[in-house]
Amino acid sequence: MVRLAATTPDTYMTGMLTDVKERRERQAQEGKAAWDEYQAQADATRAKLERLRAQRLARLAAETTTTPPKKKGRYLTAARRFA
Numbered sequence: 001m002v003r004l005a006a007t008t009p010d011t012y013m014t015g016m017l018t019d020v021k022e023r024r025e026r027q028a029q030e031g032k033a034a035w036d037e038y039q040a041q042a043d044a045t046r047a048k049l050e051r052l053r054a055q056r057l058a059r060l061a062a063e064t065t066t067t068p069p070k071k072k073g074r075y076l077t078a079a080r081r082f083a
Helices: 011-066
Strands: none
Touching: none
8 A cells, every 4th residue: 555645734734834924024024124114204204394494494584684675655644645
């Protein structure tokens, strides 16, 4: 009688568990890489916002230190009308 080499349930389950562990480790590595990329993008966005805010405040400060142009009155006041 010829016996075929059949896998026992133990070796089958061991192979499945190994595959599951490898998949979980791969998913964990991919998740960590995705999180690191997300954090890098968030840091870049914060740095960009800080730079733009500083530019805006500098521009606003430069505008307020100069004297604003005098507005020419469209309508004459009563004092100017009868002068």
